[in-house]
Each structure stands twice: as C-alpha cells, then as structure tokens.
Amino acid sequence: MSESNGEITRREALARVAVLLGGVISAPTMAGVLDAATRRAWATAQGWAPRTLSPSQLELVAVMAEHIIPRTDTPGARAAGVHRFVDTLLSDHYPTAERDRFLAGLADVDARARSQQGKAFLACAPAQQITLLTELDEAAYPVSGAGAPPPETWFFRRMKELTLVGYYTSQVGAAQELHPSPFGAYRGDIPYTSVGRAWS
Amino acid sequence: MITYDAIVVGSGITGGWAAKELTEKGLRTLMIERGRDVVHRKDYITEHKPSWELPLRDARLSVGTKGAEEYPIQARTGQFRESNKHFFLKDAKNPYVEDKPFTWIQGDQVGCKSLIWGRQVYRWSDLDFEANLRDGHGVDWPIRYADIAPWYSYVERFIGVSGEKLGLAQLPDGEFQPPMEMNAGENLVKGGIERAFPDRHVTIGRVAILTQPLNGRLPCHYCGPCERGCSTGSYFSSQSSTLPAARATGRVTILPNSVAHSLIYDAAKNRVTGVRVVDVVTKQAREYEARVVFLCASTLATTRLLLSSTSPRFPNGLANSSGVLGHYLMDHHFLAGASGSIEGLLDHYYQGNRPNGIYIPRFRNLGDDASRRVDYVRGFGYQGGASRQSWGRGGGERGFGVELKRKLHDPGRWSMGMTGFGECLPREDNYVELSDKTDDFGIPLLKIHCTWGDNELAMRKDMAASAAEMLEAAGCKNVRTHDAYRGGGELGAEPGFAIHEMGTARMGRDPKTSVLNGYNQAHDVPNLFVTDGACMASTSCVNPSITYMALTARACDYALAELKRGTL
Numbered sequence: 001m002s003e004s005n006g007e008i009t010r011r012e013a014l015a016r017v018a019v020l021l022g023g024v025i026s027a028p029t030m031a032g033v034l035d036a037a038t039r040r041a042w043a044t045a046q047g048w049a050p051r052t053l054s055p056s057q058l059e060l061v062a063v064m065a066e067h068i069i070p071r072t073d074t075p076g077a078r079a080a081g082v083h084r085f086v087d088t089l090l091s092d093h094y095p096t097a098e099r100d101r102f103l104a105g106l107a108d109v110d111a112r113a114r115s116q117q118g119k120a121f122l123a124c125a126p127a128q129q130i131t132l133l134t135e136l137d138e139a140a141y142p143v144s145g146a147g148a149p150p151p152e153t154w155f156f157r158r159m160k161e162l163t164l165v166g167y168y169t170s171q172v173g174a175a176q177e178l179h180p181s182p183f184g185a186y187r188g189d190i191p192y193t194s195v196g197r198a199w200s
Numbered sequence: 201m202i203t204y205d206a207i208v209v210g211s212g213i214t215g216g217w218a219a220k221e222l223t224e225k226g227l228r229t230l231m232i233e234r235g236r237d238v239v240h241r242k243d244y245i246t247e248h249k250p251s252w253e254l255p256l257r258d259a260r261l262s263v264g265t266k267g268a269e270e271y272p273i274q275a276r277t278g279q280f281r282e283s284n285k286h287f288f289l290k291d292a293k294n295p296y297v298e299d300k301p302f303t304w305i306q307g308d309q310v311g312c313k314s315l316i317w318g319r320q321v322y323r324w325s326d327l328d329f330e331a332n333l334r335d336g337h338g339v340d341w342p343i344r345y346a347d348i349a350p351w352y353s354y355v356e357r358f359i360g361v362s363g364e365k366l367g368l369a370q371l372p373d374g375e376f377q378p379p380m381e382m383n384a385g386e387n388l389v390k391g392g393i394e395r396a397f398p399d400r401h402v403t404i405g406r407v408a409i410l411t412q413p414l415n416g417r418l419p420c421h422y423c424g425p426c427e428r429g430c431s432t433g434s435y436f437s438s439q440s441s442t443l444p445a446a447r448a449t450g451r452v453t454i455l456p457n458s459v460a461h462s463l464i465y466d467a468a469k470n471r472v473t474g475v476r477v478v479d480v481v482t483k484q485a486r487e488y489e490a491r492v493v494f495l496c497a498s499t500l501a502t503t504r505l506l507l508s509s510t511s512p513r514f515p516n517g518l519a520n521s522s523g524v525l526g527h528y529l530m531d532h533h534f535l536a537g538a539s540g541s542i543e544g545l546l547d548h549y550y551q552g553n554r555p556n557g558i559y560i561p562r563f564r565n566l567g568d569d570a571s572r573r574v575d576y577v578r579g580f581g582y583q584g585g586a587s588r589q590s591w592g593r594g595g596g597e598r599g600f601g602v603e604l605k606r607k608l609h610d611p612g613r614w615s616m617g618m619t620g621f622g623e624c625l626p627r628e629d630n631y632v633e634l635s636d637k638t639d640d641f642g643i644p645l646l647k648i649h650c651t652w653g654d655n656e657l658a659m660r661k662d663m664a665a666s667a668a669e670m671l672e673a674a675g676c677k678n679v680r681t682h683d684a685y686r687g688g689g690e691l692g693a694e695p696g697f698a699i700h701e702m703g704t705a706r707m708g709r710d711p712k713t714s715v716l717n718g719y720n721q722a723h724d725v726p727n728l729f730v731t732d733g734a735c736m737a738s739t740s741c742v743n744p745s746i747t748y749m750a751l752t753a754r755a756c757d758y759a760l761a762e763l764k765r766g767t768l
Contacts, residue, residue: 068600076605085257093256093266133600141598161595168591168608169251169258177609178591180250183421186552188381195549198590198611200251 052090052099053083057106059122061086064109065163067126067133074177082166089162105155109136174200204230204453207475207490209460209505212312213745214732214752215496216442217355221756222494223449230453230488231446232477234294234497235308237456238287238315240439244429246283256282276303276691277699279316284427287316293480296500297635297647301689303696304500304648310456311438312498313699316427319407319435319555320583321361322742323352323372327566331623332738335577338528338626339708341737342718345372351750358445359436359749360414363406371561371581371742377411379404380420384548385586385614386558392674393560399571400563400670405556405583408436408746417441424553435555457481459641463493463509463518465725471768472518472728478641492727492759492768496752499529499733500632503704504646506715506730507634519705519722525715526633528626528706529650530739532698535684536660537582538667539617540676549588549611557585560618560670562741564662576658578625580741582667584618616676620663621698623741625655630695632704650695652685660685700744702736720755727768731755 050058065077065086077083090099109132113121117128124132137160140153149157167173174180178200205227208218215231222229237243251257259282261268261275267282268275274288289308296304307313326345332338349372356375365373382390382404390402409426410419417433417440426435433440446452461476464487474489495502503526507517517525560582564573589612594604630651634644664681671679684693695701708714711723716735722728731752733744740747762768 069605070602072602072605088255089259093259093261095264095266130601137598137600141596157595160600164591164594164608165257171250171252173591174251177605181422181551181553183423184552186380186420186422186550186554188383188550188554189387190549190551192547192549192611195551197609198588199551200591 048084050087053087056122057103058083058087060106060109063122063129064133064159065166067130068160068163069167075172077163077167080167080170080172082163082170085166085170086162102155102158105159108155168200201474201487201489203489204228205490206230206492206494207232207488208494208496209475210312210495210497210501210732211310211438211443211454212307212496212498213314213317213438214748215312216314216438216446217749217752218494218496218731218756219446219452220442221753223446223451225756225760226451227760228451229446230455230490232458232460232475233310233312233454233456234459234480235310235312235456238309238311238439240433241431244431245286246428247431248423249283254282258283261285273303274305277305277697279427283425284316287427295639296645297637299647299649300651301691301694302648302650303691303694304701305696305699306498310454311443314437315429315439317745318743319409319426320405320559320743321408321746322406323374324348324740324742324747325370325372327370328738328740331578332626337577338738339706339710339713342707342709347718348747348750348754351754352746354753355746355749359408359441360410360417361406361408362411364403366401366403366561368401368561370566374406376406380407380411380554380556382558383550383586384545385542385588385616388542388545389586389616389671389674389676390558393670396673397563397670401561403559403561405559407556409555410434420555422552422554424555426555459643460497460505461485461641461643463505463728465509465511465514465518467511467513470725472725483641492729492763494755495728495730495734496732499701499704500646500648502730502732502734503632504634504643506705508644514724519715519724519728521724522712522715524706524713526704527628527631528703528737529630529632529648529701530624530626530703530736531650531695532621532700532739532741533624533652533656533660533685533693533695534619534621534698535693536663536682537584537617537619538664538671538679538681539615540671540679542586542614542616542676545614557583558618559583573662576655576662578623578655578659578741580620580622580659580663582618582620584616586614586616588612588614616671618667620660620667621741621743622656622659622663624739625653626703626706626738627653652695657685700733700739702733702739702744705730705734706737707735708737719758720751721758726762729755729759
C-alpha cells in the first residue's frame with residue numbers, strides 16, 4: 001500500500017463529505033485535514049522486515065492465514081499482509097508472556113505436522129495443511145453445550161481472530177472485499193439489498 | 201507579576217465556558233492549562249485515518265500491553281486506544297495514590313477531556329435537585345431546576361444538542377436540533393419495551409453533536425470516532441466552540457504547559473489575589489494576579505489545588521472552614537445491564553457510523569408508589585444500542601476458508617445491549633486528602649479513598665435484572681445479564697470508571713457543611729469560584745457535563761454582577 005493510494009481514498013472521502021454537505025466544507029477544514037504534517041504522519045515505513053518472527057515463522061503465519069481467509073474473487077490474507085500485521089502486533093503490542101505463548105503455538109503446529117505427516121507444516125501439501133487446521137478448529141470450537149474450549153486451543157482461536165482483524169482492517173479487506181460505510185448522512189433503516197455486503 | 205481581570209484554571213468543558221463568558225463580558229482573562237497546546241484541526245493527527253494506516257489497527261491498549269507502558273492508569277478505560285492515546289495523560293506526569301482502586305482518567309492538553317468526552321447531554325430535573333433533601337443523603341442543593349433551566353437553554357443554543365423531546369418530568373426537554381435516527385433493531389426493541397412497560401421510554405441519545413449547521417460548525421458526517429478530534433467542529437469541544445468565541449473577543453490569553461501550583465490568598469482582604477504557576481518545561485515559577493479566579497481544572501485537580509493552598513487562616517485548604525473539602529466524592533456506577541439477540545430483520549441495515557446510541561430515561565423512584573423501590577433510593581438510566589454483527593463474529597465460531605469468507609461478506613444477526621448509569625450517594629467516607637508524597641513541582645499527591653456502598657450495589661442488581669426483563673419483553677433471545685463489578689479490589693467497575701467523578705467541594709446552603717454557595721462562589725472567599733464537577737452535591741443518574749456548563753455560565757453572570765457592585 002503506497003501513501004498515494006491512501007491519499008486518494010481520503011480525498012474521495014472528503015469530496016464525498018463536501019458534496020453531501022452541499023459544498024459547504026470550508027477551505028481551512030480541507031487544509032487542516034490534508035496539511036503536510038498530517039500527510040507525513042500518515043506515511044508508512046518503507047523496506048519492511050519482520051522483527052519478532054523468523055522468516056519461517058512468518059511464512060507459517062502467512063500460510064495459515066491464507067487458509068483461513070483465502071483468495072477468491074478478491075485477494076486473501078497473504079495479499080492483505082496479515083502476516084506482517086501479526087509480526088507488528090507481536091513486536092509492538094503483545095506483552096512478552098503473550099507473545100511467547102503465541103510463538104509456542106506456532107511451534108506446536110509444526111510439532112503436530114511432524115507427528116502426523118512426518119514433516120514440517122510448510123512442507124505438507126495444502127490438503128494435509130487443511131486437515132491439520134480443521135482438527136485445530138474443531139478442538140477450538142466445541143459444539144454448543146460442550147462447555148468452554150480447552151485452554152490448549154487458545155492458539156488457534158487467537159490465530160483466527162488475528163487473521164480476521166488483520167484482513168478486514170487492511171485496505172484489501174476493508175475497502176475491496178467489504179466497503180467502509182460512506183461519510184455523509186446517517187440512515188437508520190435501509191434495505192440490506194441496497195448495500196449487498198457488510199460495512200467494514 | 202502580570203495582572204488580569206480574571207484567571208481560569210483549566211481549559212476543558214468548564215474552563216472553556218468560563219473563558220468564553222468572562223471575556224465576552226469584557227474581562228481580560230488568563231487561562232492556565234497544565235497540558236500541551238492542541239490546535240483545532242491541525243493536531244487531530246488520526247482523524248479520518250483509515251484502519252490500515254494505524255500500525256496496530258486501532259487496538260485497544262489495555263494495561264500491561266506494549267503501547268500502554270506510560271499509561272498504566274489511563275489504559276484501564278475501554279476508551280483508550282491507539283488512535284486517541286495522545287489525548288490522555290501520561291500517568292507519571294500527574295500520579296496519585298489509591299487507597300482502594302479509583303481510576304482517575306485525565307486529559308493533558310488544551311481542551312482537556314472536551315476532546316474525548318462522551319457527548320451525551322441530559323438536563324437534571326427537580327427530582328435530582330430535591331433528592332438530598334428528600335432522602336437525607338448529603339446536603340440540600342441550594343438551587344432548583346427553575347434556577348438553572350434558562351442556563352441550560354443558553355448552553356444548548358450555543359453547543360448544539362440533537363435529540364427528541366419526550367415531555368418527561370424526570371428528564372426535561374431542551375432546545376434540540378433534529379434527533380439522529382434509530383435503526384431497525386432499536387425501533388423493534390423500543391416498540392416491545394414501550395408496549396410491555398407503558399411508563400418506560402426508548403429514545404435516541406441526546407448528544408452535543410450537530411445535525412444542522414451552527415455558528416460555522418458543520419453537521420455530523422458520521423465518520424464515527426469523535427474522540428480523534430473533529431475538523432468540521434460537529435461535536436462540542438473547547439476547540440470547536442468556546443475557545444474560538446473567547447479568542448474572538450481579543451481578551452483571552454491561553455497559557456499551556458503551565459501547572460497551577462497554588463492559589464495566593466490575602467488574609468487582610470480575604471480575597472484570592474492570584475495563582476502561582478510552574479512551567480512544565482522549564483520548571484520556572486511565576487505568579488499571576490487577578491480580581492476573580494475560576495477553578496475549572498476537573499473535579500479532583502481543583503480540590504487538590506484548594507487542599508494544597510494553605511495559609512494560617514485556612515490551614516486545611518483554602519475555603520475549607522467547613523472541613524468538608526475533599527469529602528463526598530462520587531462517580532456514576534455503570535457496566536451493569538444486559539444484551540440479547542434480535543430475530544429477523546435480516547433485510548434491514550443502516551448506513552453511517554452514528555456516534556450515539558439509545559437512551560432509556562430513569563423509571564425508578566420517581567416519587568409515586570408505582571415506581572418506588574424498597575431495596576435502594578434514587579435511580580438509573582440506560583444507554584445502549586442495536587447493531588448487526590460484523591466480521592468479528594467469525595473469531596467465535598467454527599469454520600474457516602472460502603465458506604467463512606463468504607459468510608462474513610454479509611452482516612450477521614442483530615443484537616441489542618444496554619448498560620445502566622446509576623446514581624451514587626454522597627458519603628463522607630468517600631474522600632480525597634493530600635498524601636505525604638509530592639510531584640515534580642512540589643505539589644502533594646492526592647490520596648483517594650472511594651468505594652461503592654450498599655445502595656449502589658443493590659441498584660446494580662436491578663440495573664442488570666430490569667435490562668434483561670425489558671429485552672425479553674421485547675422478544676430478544678439469548679438474553680444475558682452482565683455486571684463488571686467484582687469487588688475485593690479487583691478492577692472491573694470500581695469508582696472512577698464512568699469518568700463522571702463529582703463532588704469534594706460541594707455546593708450547599710450552609711457554610712458549615714458546604715464549600716460553595718448557590719452561585720458556585722466559595723462561602724469563605726468571595727472572589728473564588730469552582731464550577732467543574734467538584735461543585736456537585738449529588739450526581740443524578742444522567743451524564744453531568746451539560747450541568748457543569750450551565751452552572752459555569754450562571755456563575756460567570758453572577759460574578760460579573762458582583763464585580764460591578766464592588767462586592768468581590
């Protein structure tokens with residue numbers, strides 16, 4: 001995602017606001033929102049590299065995330081950069097204990113692959129990977145009435161949650177797979193068919 | 201020594217109002233603010249920023265997470281996130297001591313918490329102003345609804361309030377712009393509740409957010425997160441509203457990065473003559489002189505300033521001959537209610553991020569037999585809303601892959617939730633005092649003692665049970681109650697969480713039992729006024745800010761008249 005792409009989105013959004021408000025949005029307002037300091041603050045860093053995950057852990061996250069939200073007629077989790085988001089969260093947000101628990105969960109996925117398929121998760125065929133993830137998914141979400149999910153299934157639930165957050169808050173997920181609710185008026189009751197997809 | 205006509209300590213909701221009123225009436229006014237300057241529009245650095253440009257995707261920064269290291273207290277509130285953390289205090293800059301858990305949420309900038317407040321505004325009624333007299337908790341308010349009603353109107357016309365008139369005695373109507381719409385789920389629940397309980401009402405929240413243009417401010421464009429700042433000035437803040445009005449007079453001087461250290465008191469004249477200020481950056485001390493001083497620093501900061509301003513005449517804190525300064529600390533108790541799912545309406549949706557929810561006005565203990573409770577006094581209102589489940593629901597259900605992605609392309613079922621905001625009784629043993637520690641500026645730290653009492657805890661049970669009862673009556677399924685209060689010192693819904701801290705320099709009729717009179721003027725020191733939440737003698741159950749604003753404007757009007765008469 002380049003800065004200029006984000007800039008167009010904001011301009012479009014502001015233009016839409018201006019139209020909906022009858023063009024009354026003031027020049028200082030536009031200038032205030034789009035001034036140089038703000039644009040600089042919005043710029044994203046170039047030359048990205050993982051800071052917590054090793055290259056193979058990063059790839060493991062990317063592969064699992066893509067299984068959870070795959071490419072269809074819109075890009076999937078990998079193209080949306082979910083693996084990068086996970087590395088950022090682990091580096092800049094998670095307390096150490098929680099980060100280590102997540103990393104242990106990644107190691108456990110590989111251990112399961114080795115014990116069942118005799119090779120690392122990334123070396124398994126996609127169908128074998130999906131079989132492994134299906135086991136993790138079924139353990140993590142017991143059928144209703146079966147009580148709370150066992151604690152050892154924390155990792156897969158967290159992995160799925162991070163994939164959804166990372167995907168649906170990315171530009172791909174929020175503005176291509178889904179759409180953000182447009183600025184302008186609030187309408188409390190519209191036919192769902194007039195939108196046809198969830199707001200991001 | 202630099203001399204002004206008036207000094208206002210604080211630049212938030214009440215400080216902004218005091219500066220506007222005093223300067224418009226001709227006084228050269230100095231506004232003192234501990235925090236940095238925040239310039240309207242320019243400093244709203246996350247406004248309209250799409251989620252993917254926030255590295256943590258606007259994560260809630262909870263206690264113990266990276267990103268919240270400098271905010272161990274502020275991070276307790278659910279409002280604290282990646283996109284707005286720069287409008288909260290770094291706790292080391294103004295620490296305090298908790299005897300029992302009390303969460304003190306603070307702004308640290310020009311505009312203070314007016315930038316991040318909840319914007320819900322409801323008038324008090326005589327049910328509230330007469331409550332202390334009627335049940336004997338606290339002291340009688342020195343004012344009644346008729347005293348403040350014109351000032352509510354004055355404030356509403358300036359700040360802009362959207363809402364629906366209901367004609368209820370316990371929640372007086374105001375001067376409203378057109379209300380925001382309710383959504384289909386809320387309308388369904390409203391119909392069910394009002395059919396089952398004819399004495400209860402579901403309405404859209406009354407908010408200080410414009411639905412029509414006002415004084416160069418634009419109506420809300422429904423981008424959603426107001427607390428990032430609003431360049432169109434669509435919600436009331438000091439930046440959007442009162443500070444521009446004060447500046448337009450040419451008579452205001454705003455002094456950011458300046459801590460009010462103590463008030464200067466002249467015993468011979470029995471007047472406050474000025475304020476000692478310490479520059480946050482250089483640590484240099486200065487003194488400013490004025491004929492009248494308004495304390496609008498926020499409830500606890502104002503009381504701390506009074507407590508630490510001692511003299512032979514007032515050894516226990518300025519204007520504290522009564523000894524009640526610091527006592528009768530209150531907050532609303534909330535986070536008890538219920539939620540449930542709504543069946544059907546899958547062909548209904550909404551558009552726009554409405555920064556508002558629904559409101560259910562108080563229906564308990566209204567003075568008649570039908571609404572009387574035997575297990576507690578006073579009452580509560582509910583805030584809540586309905587929405588369709590978003591993509592987040594996928595994290596709680598089995599399934600992944602193409603099927604999950606297809607499912608999350610559509611919104612999920614409707615759900616509805618509500619939480620009560622309950623009145624808190626004034627109790628002497630909920631209090632603040634000065635500790636033996638001092639901060640970087642030599643000012644003693646506050647030590648806070650505050651817990652919920654039996655009345656609050658009994659009311660919470662009804663807050664949860666009545667919410668569930670109404671949702672079930674409205675046909676909701678899977679109705680579940682919640683109550684975040686854990687007790688035993690565990691954080692959940694301890695005092696402070698509602699960020700409606702009130703009291704500690706209360707108004708009253710008797711100088712022996714109160715600090716301020718009916719015009720927010722110190723009984724002991726005529727040219728000293730306190731108009732922030734510290735002045736409150738009880739809490740009502742409605743959000744307090746508009747009452748602070750009305751009291752401030754009224755006190756400024758009184759102060760000007762007294763200055764002209766020569767009594768100050």
